[in-house]
Amino acid sequence: MSRPEPVTQVKRRRDLALSVIVNQVPYIEFLGVRFDRHGDELTATMGFHEDLIGNPILPALHGGATAAFLEITAIIGLSWSTLWNDIEAERLDVEAVQNGALVLPKTIDFTVDYLRTGLPRDAYARARVNRSGRRYASVHVGAWQDNRDRLFAQASGHFLMPQRHG
Amino acid sequence: MTQDQMTAARQFIDAIPHSRRLGMQLKELGDGRAIISMPYDSALIGDPVTKVIHGGAVSALMDTAGGAAVVAHPxxxxxxxxxxxxxxxxxxxxxxxxxxxxxxxxxxTRTVAFVRATACDEDTDRPVATATGAFTVAKASP
Structure with missing residues (x-):
């Protein structure tokens, strides 16, 4: 039996793959969203800044910022889950991704439920891929702030999968 | 729009930091209807291959227009x-x-406003996106 791959090498490969995927999308940086990885599980964080405010009197996060955060989490989560096997088999061509070869899933529809006021502090979100077919996928996202069990927004959407060649 | 209306329109967006950050401009407001535009900005790109704006930015535009239409309802x-x-x-x-x-x-109703929205680019015959939403209605003062 071959020896297991050294942990540092595993982490380096996965973190590099995640960063090249995320860094492809200017809007993710614009919103200030980053992704933390534990194994294959991704958690998105939208760090609070004043430009995310939609109601300055309360104050509260803009519903549009929350919607965008959830949609980003869904698309990256879905893309990550479909690329995972390639990443693990070292088949993901990082250089090609950096040169714009990666085609992300396209949103068909997206429905956001606003459950509580978004507070002026960091928000977190995780996506769950409920169905991932060859052409279509269905993804659910939950977002919270202080308590993991008290979601302030959730969303579900359908996505058109990029067509793979070969 | 008159000068006063244009000033009021600008102030409406300026009061919403996220909408201002996205470069939104209020074009029309009144009687439960709002028209808001968002210029193209490469910082908002969601698809690096095609340079198309991220759906999330379109959501923010739809949400702002929806909320403005509710506020503008008598x-x-x-x-x-x-x-x-x-x-x-x-x-x-x-x-x-x-x-x-x-x-x-x-x-x-006394508690909920139901809103429809359509987003177009310069080709106004073929919408980019449509939206439906429910918004809260603030309690009228007694």
């Missing part, structure tokens, strides 16, 4: 919050073009 109060918003993406917006959202309240 039966609704000054504040509102989104209860839910569903967006259907009909086609990618053409890179480089301004996106304009038109929102209208098609039904308002």
């Amino acid at each position: 039966l609704a109060g000054l504040g509102t919050a989104t209860l839910d918003l569903r967006i259907d993406y009909m086609r990618p917006a053409t890179p480089g073009q301004t996106i304009t959202a038109t929102a209208e309240c098609y039904h308002v």
